[in-house]
Amino acid sequence: MASGSGGGGYREGRMVGDYMFGRQIGSGSFSVVWLARHRVHGVEVAVKEIVMDKLSKKLQESLLSEIVILKHIKHPNIIRMHEIIEGTERIYLILEYCRGGDLSVYLQRHGKILEATAKQFMQQLANGLQVLRDNNLMHRDLKPQNLLLTTTDDNVVLKIADFGFARSLQPLVLAETLCGSPLYMAPEIMNLQKYDAKADLWSVGAILFQLVTGKTPFTGNNQIQLLQNINSTDLRFPQDCNLSHDCIDLCKKLLRRNPLERLTFEEFFNHPFLAQSKPDQPLRRISSPQGAHKMTLNYQEECMPFPLEDESGGVDQSLSAQMNNSIRSTYGFHVRANKDSSSIKTTNFGSLFKPIPMNNSGYEHDSYRMSGHMKHTIASSKDDKNDQTSVDSLDLVEQEYVMVSGPPLEMSSSSLSNAEMRNSSPKSENSPAETRKNGGVSAPVPIVSTTITKAGTFGSLDSHNSPVSGASEGFMDDAIELPSANFITRIRSLQQYGSVISELVKEESENGRRLEAFSVQLILLAIWKQAVNICHSQADFSIEGSPSQEIKSRVNSNASPISRSFYRGSESLDAIYPQIEREFLHSVEHAEELEKGMGQVDEATEMPDAIEIIYQSALALGRLGAVDEMMKNADHAEACYAKAGCLLNFLLVEASSVPLNPPLCLTNSDRFRLRSYIDIINNRRCQSRSQRVTLLNQR
Ligand SMILES: Nc1ncnc2c1ncn2[C@@H]1O[C@H](COP(=O)(O)OP(=O)(O)OP(=O)(O)O)[C@@H](O)[C@H]1O
Numbered sequence: 001m002a003s004g005s006g007g008g009g010y011r012e013g014r015m016v017g018d019y020m021f022g023r024q025i026g027s028g029s030f031s032v033v034w035l036a037r038h039r040v041h042g043v044e045v046a047v048k049e050i051v052m053d054k055l056s057k058k059l060q061e062s063l064l065s066e067i068v069i070l071k072h073i074k075h076p077n078i079i080r081m082h083e084i085i086e087g088t089e090r091i092y093l094i095l096e097y098c099r100g101g102d103l104s105v106y107l108q109r110h111g112k113i114l115e116a117t118a119k120q121f122m123q124q125l126a127n128g129l130q131v132l133r134d135n136n137l138m139h140r141d142l143k144p145q146n147l148l149l150t151t152t153d154d155n156v157v158l159k160i161a162d163f164g165f166a167r168s169l170q171p172l173v174l175a176e177t178l179c180g181s182p183l184y185m186a187p188e189i190m191n192l193q194k195y196d197a198k199a200d201l202w203s204v205g206a207i208l209f210q211l212v213t214g215k216t217p218f219t220g221n222n223q224i225q226l227l228q229n230i231n232s233t234d235l236r237f238p239q240d241c242n243l244s245h246d247c248i249d250l251c252k253k254l255l256r257r258n259p260l261e262r263l264t265f266e267e268f269f270n271h272p273f274l275a276q277s278k279p280d281q282p283l284r285r286i287s288s289p290q291g292a293h294k295m296t297l298n299y300q301e302e303c304m305p306f307p308l309e310d311e312s313g314g315v316d317q318s319l320s321a322q323m324n325n326s327i328r329s330t331y332g333f334h335v336r337a338n339k340d341s342s343s344i345k346t347t348n349f350g351s352l353f354k355p356i357p358m359n360n361s362g363y364e365h366d367s368y369r370m371s372g373h374m375k376h377t378i379a380s381s382k383d384d385k386n387d388q389t390s391v392d393s394l395d396l397v398e399q400e401y402v403m404v405s406g407p408p409l410e411m412s413s414s415s416l417s418n419a420e421m422r423n424s425s426p427k428s429e430n431s432p433a434e435t436r437k438n439g440g441v442s443a444p445v446p447i448v449s450t451t452i453t454k455a456g457t458f459g460s461l462d463s464h465n466s467p468v469s470g471a472s473e474g475f476m477d478d479a480i481e482l483p484s485a486n487f488i489t490r491i492r493s494l495q496q497y498g499s500v501i502s503e504l505v506k507e508e509s510e511n512g513r514r515l516e517a518f519s520v521q522l523i524l525l526a527i528w529k530q531a532v533n534i535c536h537s538q539a540d541f542s543i544e545g546s547p548s549q550e551i552k553s554r555v556n557s558n559a560s561p562i563s564r565s566f567y568r569g570s571e572s573l574d575a576i577y578p579q580i581e582r583e584f585l586h587s588v589e590h591a592e593e594l595e596k597g598m599g600q601v602d603e604a605t606e607m608p609d610a611i612e613i614i615y616q617s618a619l620a621l622g623r624l625g626a627v628d629e630m631m632k633n634a635d636h637a638e639a640c641y642a643k644a645g646c647l648l649n650f651l652l653v654e655a656s657s658v659p660l661n662p663p664l665c666l667t668n669s670d671r672f673r674l675r676s677y678i679d680i681i682n683n684r685r686c687q688s689r690s691q692r693v694t695l696l697n698q699r
Pocket residue numbers: 025026027028029030031033046048079095096097098099101102145146148161162164
């Protein structure tokens with residue numbers, strides 16, 4: 001088991017910041033990469049550990065370039081950097097963990113791969129490159145080792161990683177620095193000519209060629225021979241490869257020696273080979289042309305969530321107007337998921353519920369093995385001042401020719417500037433990168449792994465500080481609501497969500513909407529699973545943090561992980577865990593009952609989208625609250641608003657973190673809209689509360 005407690009050998013590992021180190025998962029020329037787990041959230045991450053004094057000044061700058069880029073880019077096809085921890089001699093990049101390893105390992109395992117699979121990898125790579133392109137960045141070291149895969153199953157998502165060589169390019173400015181891996185390196189770079197971002201497209205061509213043929217397009221015993229082969233031989237496809245015309249055409253056009261003749265980025269993005277796949281293909285498509293898989297909630301004007309005009313005027317009215325506009329002008333709230341919904345069939349249900357054996361720690365006794373992958377939408381935590389310092393120093397560095405074919409000797413720096421990053425941000429919402437973002441909907445499938453979460457704000461239902469103010473729809477630097485890092489607060493929130501969502505399941509079930517009930521029940525299951533994971537992490541941390549070896553060994557010898565915490569005096573965990581465990585088990589049982597209750601389901605039946613059901617229920621509750629408010633039924637109005645707010649908060653704050661497959665990934669405009677609705681709900685709730693007090697006083 002890749003995740004869960006104990007799977008990464010965390011207990012023996014060391015701690016850096018809030019992360020417990022597990023096993024080593026890779027190493028680069030100047031880094032060691034570790035699997036680690038957040039002590040509170042239980043989130044697994046990859047920690048890239050770099051010993052600073054091993055790095056030359058240029059390598060340090062190269063590292064800064066990676067940090068600056070990763071910190072600012074949030075995209076499903078680009079590895080996310082959650083945090084940077086600076087030690088005295090070392091620096092730790094806390095990265096999204098890709099349990100599928102890198103593409104080179106995948107290739108070793110599979111040899112050449114099906115063209116359909118290669119196509120899907122290429123679509124995902126194109127999505128990531130589109131973001132780089134939109135930000136005037138080139139990677140400069142695209143190769144299979146730097147393309148990471150989220151899982152080893154069919155739901156794999158490819159992510160571009162290792163931005164150590166990446167640099168920003170002003171349009172038409174040519175780079176002069178030689179870097180990249182020779183087998184994938186554009187000839188103009190090897191020829192020490194000036195090059196531009198099109199050099200990345202050569203690498204893409206080389207990667208595609210290798211995916212579909214099992215070989216790199218050109219070889220050589222050394223770099224000179226390789227260059228000679230590129231210059232003197234034509235691209236030849238092995239006889240035994242039965243490739244489509246589009247695939248061959250794309251390879252040829254990407255692997256044109258002369259960069260002027262090579263495809264442009266626009267031509268690449270629009271090449272027929274990258275056109276949308278047919279549904280039902282097993283490998284998950286993360287990419288899609290604009291709107292292709294978007295879930296839409298069909299906003300209609302008559303579906304305005306809250307019919308009441310705000311009696312107080314001001315905020316509500318303007319927000320309503322704003323909502324109205326957005327309703328007219330956009331699809332509405334949509335979910336970024338990446339699965340052709342048609343391929344999720346009810347026949348898969350049984351496979352969702354396979355008991356998995358107890359692991360060493362005994363934590364997973366009644367868990368279920370479920371496949372899936374995680375995507376996340378989390379902001380980096382450091383503030384921007386730090387960037388400014390690094391960027392300034394980068395700007396000063398001169399460019400040089402360096403070779404990096406083996407262990408790097410020296411590298412050039414990036415001259416990425418903060419201002420450039422910022423200047424490029426506003427266009428994103430409408431940029432091709434954003435419009436290419438994945439869409440699609442399918443029934444959620446809880447997965448075992450814990451999710452990426454990070455300390456941050458939490459829009460409490462009971463407070464009125466839902467973070468509406470300052471919300472922007474920009475691509476970068478848009479504040480993201482993250483679940484609380486406080487154990488108790490987080491658990492309480494999950495309990496709240498769980499309670500309201502279980503009412504929803506009950507309603508759906510009572511109304512004979514069995515598929516809907518089952519689908520929402522899976523979300524509930526994921527919520528309790530998340531709560532269980534958080535408790536486990538808390539227990540682990542309590543044990544790890546124990547000052548007494550004696551206590552530690554007593555705890556470790558105890559069979560039940562949770563009972564260990566008694567020794568730690570962790571009263572809150574002791575009190576909470578049994579409730580959570582009960583809820584989790586109950587929710588598993590209930591899911592099974594609902595599944596049975598569905599009886600024989602037609603193969604072609606699509607699972608309803610639970611996230612949409614939750615969202616629509618929140619809106620319906622908001623409308624109901626408004627009607628009650630109008631009818632002076634203040635108690636009921638307040639209760640409806642509370643539930644609506646709870647569901648919307650769940651979608652905004654927690655839903656992207658709970659282990660779902662496909663994971664929920666909100667766009668900035670989704671978040672903006674959710675925040676606006678939450679704000680309205682909170683205002684209305686306040687109104688009905690004061691209405692209730694007034695009515696009470698009148699009696
Ligand atoms: N986020 C991650 N999730 C899973 N595995 C990872 C992750 N990041 C890196 N790895 C593994 O660690 C290996 C080395 O990482 P990385 O390439 O970032 O180091 P590097 O020092 O930058 O390498 P290079 O020699 O290319 O400069 C990768 O090839 C990959 O197998």
